[in-house]
Amino acid sequence: MSWLAEPLAASGYTVLVQGYRPRAVRHQMRDVADVRNAVSYLLESGKGDPNRIAVVGHSRGGSASLRAAAEDARIKSTIALSPPIDIARYMNALREHSPSRFAMLAEAYGARPEDDPDYYRQISPIFYAPRITMPVLLIHGTEDMVAPKENSEWMYAALTRNSNSNASLELIPGAGHFFEHRFRGYLFAPVSNLVRQWLERTLAREAPLGDASG
Incomplete structure (x- = not known):
């Protein structure tokens, strides 16, 4: 994430750039705790402004950022990239279209969806939407074949359905x-600009959070 x-x-x-724990069965159960510990470090070390804390994550990190936002009121703005x-x-779609990847991920998760539905709910941000009240920016590529853009569309719909008027969705054609873009290389610059503009809007010292529009 150095590009951002x-x-x-x-x-x-x-x-503060935070890495993932080494992969292990049910490794995602600790992701939210890791994000919250990072927030604690920033605040306790005096390096973070308690009124201007944002979390940004890509892919699994984007999912963790959204879940952490539902559980930690210290987070004032959240950005999820390709979550x-x-x-x-997602896994049930993989089962049909990519059985080998389904098997690999089911082993990493420690269970298939039908074997432990409660666990899959715990690691799925969609079920946290009613508790996410701060500004949320979702950014997704339209040609994402790993976690298709519908993921962010589902999350945006869930947030707005639960009265989060400070949610926004940006699709990158x-x-x-x-x-990555077939003809234009990596589109890091426009994505970085979207993130920066969002932070300026939602963490501005002179504007209350409620002034951010979706």
């Missing part, structure tokens, strides 16, 4: 899961 962290830091933001949203629904 570096321009944000250059714009004056304090940026898987309904993991059971022709971009894949990592914002």
